[in-house]
Amino acid sequence: MGRLKLLFIHGAGGTRSKWRTLRNSSSSLYEAIDLPAHGENEYYIISSIQDYAAYIDQSIQEDTIVVGHSMGGLIALELAARNKKVKGLVLAASFYELPVHPKILDKLANGVFPDSLFHASYNKDVSESFLEEERQELNLVPIEITYADFKACSEYAEGRSVLSSLDIPICAILGSQDKLLPKGTGDLLRNIKPDMHISEIEGSGHYVMLEKQEEFHKALNEFVQIVEKQTV
DSSP: OOOOEEEEEEETTOOOGGTTTTTOEEEEEEEEETTSSTTTTOOOOSSSHHHHHHHTTOOOOSEEEEEEEEEEHHHHHHHHHHOOTTEEEEEEOOOOOOOOOOHHHHHHTTTOHHHHHHTTTTTTOHHHHHHHHHHHTTSSSSSHHHHHHHHHHOOOOHHHHHHHOSSOOOEEEEETOOSOTTTTTHHHHHHTTTEEEEETTTTTTTOOHHHHHHHHHHHHHHHHHHHHHOOO
């Protein structure tokens, strides 16, 4: 068996820089991408989860584990449903639906990233230097693109049925202090997929791969080993 590829997809209003702490400590190949109109990808604006998945689908031609953070998790669900080369799926601080409050969408539509949303995205113990670094990250994506992303998340309603239809190993890596996902996310996911691998990382908010790097990598690498054993 050849090496598995790990494809990392960032969330709404993000770039591949959200995966900047990744360390390729397994035998797999890591690739973090910028979605269209994000970061260094100047491709046209895409406005739905399904269209994001269709854009990425053509590039997956080898056995791959798709790791999606937040909105990236929704895209990963769609990719797993349409591409047989996807051998494993990781929902990193993600769920099968991500509705967005209308007030947040209104602010984004008017060119403002809500300060309350920014602070709710991280656990209460992160450093001021880290928060400043993350504030600078907001400038990497035009606000109209961020708005389109959040709107796409809010409009995506197929996730539950897609998740229930998948027959590949699935893992959710969640933060215990994540305020952007529903309470009991792990249990809700297990209700649909009882055999899903759930790792809840204590003390992490929504950006689990940045806030708790060591714990995230441990959970990820354990899942990669599971998929490797099942992939022939």
